[in-house]
Amino acid sequence: MDPPTASTVRALVASLCVAGLLGPVLAARGADERPPAVTETVQVTATREPEPVDPEPAAITIVSGAELRQTGARDLATALALVAGLSVSAGGDGGPAGSVPELWGLREFDAFLLVVDDVPWGGAFNPALASLDLNGVERIEILRGAAPVMYGATSFIGVIHVLHHRAGEGEPGLGLASGNHSTGGASVYLPLDGADGYRQSFGANVDRVGLADDDAGFDRAHVLYRGLARAAGGSVRIDFDGTLLRQDPASPRPREGAMLSPLVPVDTNNNPEDAKLDEDRIQLVGGYEREVGGGEWSTTLAITRVERDIVRGFLSDLSEAADPNAAGFSQEQDETGLYVDSHFGFKPCAATRIVAGLDWLHGKGESEGRNFAYHVNLDGSDAPSSSNQTIEERVDLEDERDFSGLYAQVEWTPGERWLFQAGARLNHTEEERRAQVEPGSAGGEEGEQGGGEDSASETRASGTAGASFRVWRIDADSLWIFADYRAAFKPAAIDFGPEGEPTLLEPETGRSWELGLKGHHLGGHLDWLASAFRMDLEDLVTSTVVDGLPALVNSGKQRLEGVEVELGHLVRSDLRWQIAYSHHDAEFRDFVQSFDGVPTQLAGNRLEMSAEDLTGLGFVYFPHHGFIGSVLVNYVGDRFLNKRNTAPADDYTTWSAGLGFRSDGWQVRLDGYNLNDTRPPVAESELGDAQYYILPSRSVILHLDLTWGG
Numbered sequence: 001m002d003p004p005t006a007s008t009v010r011a012l013v014a015s016l017c018v019a020g021l022l023g024p025v026l027a028a029r030g031a032d033e034r035p036p037a038v039t040e041t042v043q044v045t046a047t048r049e050p051e052p053v054d055p056e057p058a059a060i061t062i063v064s065g066a067e068l069r070q071t072g073a074r075d076l077a078t079a080l081a082l083v084a085g086l087s088v089s090a091g092g093d094g095g096p097a098g099s100v101p102e103l104w105g106l107r108e109f110d111a112f113l114l115v116v117d118d119v120p121w122g123g124a125f126n127p128a129l130a131s132l133d134l135n136g137v138e139r140i141e142i143l144r145g146a147a148p149v150m151y152g153a154t155s156f157i158g159v160i161h162v163l164h165h166r167a168g169e170g171e172p173g174l175g176l177a178s179g180n181h182s183t184g185g186a187s188v189y190l191p192l193d194g195a196d197g198y199r200q201s202f203g204a205n206v207d208r209v210g211l212a213d214d215d216a217g218f219d220r221a222h223v224l225y226r227g228l229a230r231a232a233g234g235s236v237r238i239d240f241d242g243t244l245l246r247q248d249p250a251s252p253r254p255r256e257g258a259m260l261s262p263l264v265p266v267d268t269n270n271n272p273e274d275a276k277l278d279e280d281r282i283q284l285v286g287g288y289e290r291e292v293g294g295g296e297w298s299t300t301l302a303i304t305r306v307e308r309d310i311v312r313g314f315l316s317d318l319s320e321a322a323d324p325n326a327a328g329f330s331q332e333q334d335e336t337g338l339y340v341d342s343h344f345g346f347k348p349c350a351a352t353r354i355v356a357g358l359d360w361l362h363g364k365g366e367s368e369g370r371n372f373a374y375h376v377n378l379d380g381s382d383a384p385s386s387s388n389q390t391i392e393e394r395v396d397l398e399d400e401r402d403f404s405g406l407y408a409q410v411e412w413t414p415g416e417r418w419l420f421q422a423g424a425r426l427n428h429t430e431e432e433r434r435a436q437v438e439p440g441s442a443g444g445e446e447g448e449q450g451g452g453e454d455s456a457s458e459t460r461a462s463g464t465a466g467a468s469f470r471v472w473r474i475d476a477d478s479l480w481i482f483a484d485y486r487a488a489f490k491p492a493a494i495d496f497g498p499e500g501e502p503t504l505l506e507p508e509t510g511r512s513w514e515l516g517l518k519g520h521h522l523g524g525h526l527d528w529l530a531s532a533f534r535m536d537l538e539d540l541v542t543s544t545v546v547d548g549l550p551a552l553v554n555s556g557k558q559r560l561e562g563v564e565v566e567l568g569h570l571v572r573s574d575l576r577w578q579i580a581y582s583h584h585d586a587e588f589r590d591f592v593q594s595f596d597g598v599p600t601q602l603a604g605n606r607l608e609m610s611a612e613d614l615t616g617l618g619f620v621y622f623p624h625h626g627f628i629g630s631v632l633v634n635y636v637g638d639r640f641l642n643k644r645n646t647a648p649a650d651d652y653t654t655w656s657a658g659l660g661f662r663s664d665g666w667q668v669r670l671d672g673y674n675l676n677d678t679r680p681p682v683a684e685s686e687l688g689d690a691q692y693y694i695l696p697s698r699s700v701i702l703h704l705d706l707t708w709g710g
Contacts, residue, residue, distance in 0.1 A: 057466030105584030123337030124363025168199025181210030234290025295346025391440030556591030
């Protein structure tokens, strides 16, 4: 499949613009052939308050929970497969349960913000993708670009906001699943009415996901309780979320020169025999909302505790004769997080709405690690246990960070057709890091010691300005044009890797411009979004290797730019098709990195793992009774595996499909993912040097879903 050319992209965008201008004509035709009328869609990510999506001067896509169920989506990669400009690869350094999203052409697991039910998921550190669960999800909101006012220093190139059903809402149900590679699971969701108007919901599920590699996969148990009551003149919310995750990590494949090494077979696991990525996570959230002085005051408090037990390793030499030929480490990690947000939304006059507030995000992470070397055959056989290895060094790392901010955002609507938005935030960040490196049993009493400590404090402003104009509207049909500017910054990430690096890197900064169009036709059943963007980055954190250990460095200047288009048509009440296309140009503008001791200027090179072209196409047939089905096709263009752009990776296409039968109160369906079983590299490891995780193999899962009372 050849990727669309730049002229094709321009023609597509122009065609959509023409379609928008001809919208009134389309709206006047075929009234008897349309599905039932649609309701207006609202979002909360860009404004913290429920607001219509269309007038918002930003590219926002909403994926409903119904759409997730109709396509058999079980993970973030499938759930967001038809969102323009977004590509999610399953797995990565976070383990088989994790994923690595790409937004605006930048594929970094820590460059975006993941929010779950209004709370940053992962706190002040990195997005907790491995513990994300889609049971009971009402919708997912995707905001492209930074959210520098509402979320400040934690959002950078985008926000993915997962919202579960509010307490007492949603359809009760029970689900069972079984598939190949010993995959299976069960789930239950129960909305309940309590005494005196107290509403509550309970969701729970257990999942086992296997991979083609028999030594890799994960077991996850998750429970979510949500309660909502009227009290103290408002509403009080309480949520409890708990996750037990047991992962057997997969190994990335090493690159040798310009290609993945044939010496290491596909689905080889070179980890120690007792490798694991175990995690226990609990979170308690409290919230209070009430009307005050003609406005709405909302406060959220979240407390999170995470404990991890880790053993893993990576090849360091592609020779079985070398002994050792792999570097391993074991760690015990603890994280404590606290999040507080309190904001007030009010309208001082009919044309103006203001949201102002403050928030504080605190995180403390501790890691006790032991590094060792070991030998494993390149095909993964005869892997030793970590408990039998000589400890070369012990690494203790502690990081404590606080992100706080005062923010305000103003929306002014001087008439029905205009919306102007401006917001500013004063950010204050503080971070302290302490590292201690001591020799292990291999180093003796005279072994080299290291470590140190560092601290940093930043007070910076960030902000946004945007405007939207409604070109026309007839009933549910409309055309909007929008533009926005955003300035954001983000403290450098920490990966709690085995290196024990005490030095804090410089914060990342980004400035972006965006121009777009949003249109609805045919009674609101044909909808589309087209946008163009440019983002200039400085000091982006990227991975490297120092003295044989993984490390992070600031990487000069980069530029992300491109166009993104998505189009969806509800042909009738039970049939919908969608298409999404994006063209990205992500390149280094000024970055000198040393390779084998030679300083190399990378200006003009494309960022590694960034595809120029992404395309998604989907069809869903979902009547209330009878046969149901879906087809998803995703195309990812060619990429480079390395910063020097000497190792190209071919483009690839994946197919997924589902077929089933639905009746009152039940449905059964068979879903297949990556049916063509393509296995390209999809994510680069930041822990293994020049090593890449590949797309999981074909999987087939049978689902049985029972519902009642809805």
